[in-house]
Amino acid sequence: MSEWHESVQSIADGIRRRVLEHVLANNGGYMSQACSSAEMFAMLYGRVMRLGESIAPLEPRRFHGVPGPGIPFMTGGDYNGPKGPEYDRFIFSPAHYALVLYATLIEVGRLAESGLDHFNEDGSTVEMIGAEHSPGVETTTGSLGQALSQAGGIALARKLRGDTGKVWVMMSDGEFQEGQTWEAIEQIARFELDNLRVIVDANGQQCDGCVDEVETADPLTNRIRAFGASAIESNGHELDALDEAMTMDTGKPHFVIARTDPVRGLPLFGDRAPLLHYLRFTSPEERDQYRAAYEEMVS
Amino acid sequence: MEIVKRPHVQNFIDWSADKPEVVVLTADLTNSSEVGKWRDTYPDRFFPMKMAEQNMMGFAAGMAREGFHPWIHTFAVFIYRRPFDQMAMSIAYPNLPVRFVAFLPGITTPGGVTHQAIEDLSVMRATPNMTIVETGDATEVESVLDVAHAVDGPVYIRMLRGEVPRLFPKDEPMRLDQVRVLSEGDDVTVFTAGITTEEAMRATAPLAAAGVGMTHIHVSTHKPFNDPLILESIRRARHGVVTLENHTIIGGLGSAVAEVMAENAIGKRLIRLGLKDTYAHGASRQYLMKEYGLDAPALVRGIEELLGRRTGVSEADLEAVRIEAVHSLAKAEAL
Numbered sequence: 001m002s003e004w005h006e007s008v009q010s011i012a013d014g015i016r017r018r019v020l021e022h023v024l025a026n027n028g029g030y031m032s033q034a035c036s037s038a039e040m041f042a043m044l045y046g047r048v049m050r051l052g053e054s055i056a057p058l059e060p061r062r063f064h065g066v067p068g069p070g071i072p073f074m075t076g077g078d079y080n081g082p083k084g085p086e087y088d089r090f091i092f093s094p095a096h097y098a099l100v101l102y103a104t105l106i107e108v109g110r111l112a113e114s115g116l117d118h119f120n121e122d123g124s125t126v127e128m129i130g131a132e133h134s135p136g137v138e139t140t141t142g143s144l145g146q147a148l149s150q151a152g153g154i155a156l157a158r159k160l161r162g163d164t165g166k167v168w169v170m171m172s173d174g175e176f177q178e179g180q181t182w183e184a185i186e187q188i189a190r191f192e193l194d195n196l197r198v199i200v201d202a203n204g205q206q207c208d209g210c211v212d213e214v215e216t217a218d219p220l221t222n223r224i225r226a227f228g229a230s231a232i233e234s235n236g237h238e239l240d241a242l243d244e245a246m247t248m249d250t251g252k253p254h255f256v257i258a259r260t261d262p263v264r265g266l267p268l269f270g271d272r273a274p275l276l277h278y279l280r281f282t283s284p285e286e287r288d289q290y291r292a293a294y295e296e297m298v299s
Numbered sequence: 300m301e302i303v304k305r306p307h308v309q310n311f312i313d314w315s316a317d318k319p320e321v322v323v324l325t326a327d328l329t330n331s332s333e334v335g336k337w338r339d340t341y342p343d344r345f346f347p348m349k350m351a352e353q354n355m356m357g358f359a360a361g362m363a364r365e366g367f368h369p370w371i372h373t374f375a376v377f378i379y380r381r382p383f384d385q386m387a388m389s390i391a392y393p394n395l396p397v398r399f400v401a402f403l404p405g406i407t408t409p410g411g412v413t414h415q416a417i418e419d420l421s422v423m424r425a426t427p428n429m430t431i432v433e434t435g436d437a438t439e440v441e442s443v444l445d446v447a448h449a450v451d452g453p454v455y456i457r458m459l460r461g462e463v464p465r466l467f468p469k470d471e472p473m474r475l476d477q478v479r480v481l482s483e484g485d486d487v488t489v490f491t492a493g494i495t496t497e498e499a500m501r502a503t504a505p506l507a508a509a510g511v512g513m514t515h516i517h518v519s520t521h522k523p524f525n526d527p528l529i530l531e532s533i534r535r536a537r538h539g540v541v542t543l544e545n546h547t548i549i550g551g552l553g554s555a556v557a558e559v560m561a562e563n564a565i566g567k568r569l570i571r572l573g574l575k576d577t578y579a580h581g582a583s584r585q586y587l588m589k590e591y592g593l594d595a596p597a598l599v600r601g602i603e604e605l606l607g608r609r610t611g612v613s614e615a616d617l618e619a620v621r622i623e624a625v626h627s628l629a630k631a632e633a634l
Contacts, residue, residue, distance in 0.1 A: 067428070068452070069450075070451070132393060139360075146388060149360075150361040152358050153364070154364060154365055156362060157362045157366070180354055183353055184357065186349075186351070187351065
């Protein structure tokens, strides 16, 4: 294992550990999202995205009001460093993955460890469903399927301006059920936005249970290609596979469909399948089981 | 009355010349939204988004975040109906400088229910951060560009196209949140906006001749709605207030005036003329204005109800209706 493998895997392990810790402390949370996407967030922040140092305070800011005329603009994007022509940008689509993103920011030193203490706390920016004031979040995308179009506009503007940095979008597979996603794919392909890269957590999970297998397996890459973009499937937990899939140059907007396991690193959670969208303990005994799994994880 | 053909076309081209941040996005209605020539003049700043309005909202948001000023040109219904969630979450919430040039307000189109924006003011007034303006003549079509450009946030423009009358002098441009007082009198106060202003103007002289004192206020800014002249004009109306709008009477101009009256404890009657909680259908503007009571005769009847007497003003007394041809070289298609 090379140095980068070790460092990225350690970020991924840290994400799972922090999210489980949080779920244990709060008797609930978006656990499967962390299990499935830990490696892709670790790859984004620890390996492939070109970001400057954070220009945001380590301790998360308090919420100071919604955007409006004359109100100073607050963006969680500044946790991802300054905007500059050479820097990459991160656009976060499934906003209910916020806990995973915050855990990632802590792992890479962009957010204080205590930041998660403010998760879902009244008056805090560390909201349960991240919005554009939340750490690491640049656009408001809790209404799913809206980020890709916004990222398309950003990528188009950056291309017009001659920026060399890329625009990275993290999406979930359920969002391919939204018509807007397909409108966006067609348009980013038509505009030849090869500065746009999308990584999709294909964990096969959505709120009501399993995403239809037909939607998420190989036909998804075929469908994206048919719309004119480039798409490749990858194992979402193998770092070399992700590295190759995420960094290849295709001359087109590029999608990586990362096939993931929603209980990766926490097999106990598999007993809940197919309802894995949200973890809440139903008894003290069950909580103890997860605490034991946590102890095993940290040891 | 001067009729100006397609005032937006060349005016918008000239206005954009020294504003490289201005880009235009359309959704397969480029000529119908009078920007075909703009596209040919500034091809590098023109982005055809095809029939995909939800995605268009997101692209506009992204470009606005990067410093551009996207001017979306399409029919009003395809801005506030189909992609409302995208418009609200991607653009209105972050207060981004996107301009919506919304054609075919109300019953200005024979395109029928699918093309007639009859509840756009209700929806957009309820959308935080949204500034809403409406053009009533060629001067306002020309000057609305500067008004929208100066706003720090999204702007929704009810736009006129094709053959547009010039009701206001060229040197009296639209100003944000400033009404125009078109006639003064102490019996009734009438509020109009957009195409209903021309209707009320037809009634001004006959009503004056019949001894009715009418204050006529033309509204070009629906939100904000704070011009002190609004309240002053309501206060002076001895018999009450009439609103005449090319829109449903729920949530638009009539509602805005009602809110001002209620909040200021003005105990006077208010008659709201417009579409009475109904959709319309495909027919000519003149036919629909008569059918739904948005025209000068409907206004006279409304005023008579407030006065409690007949004015003696007959339809024949009202100036000849200006007939706009459905098929006209001033429009890209008959819609």
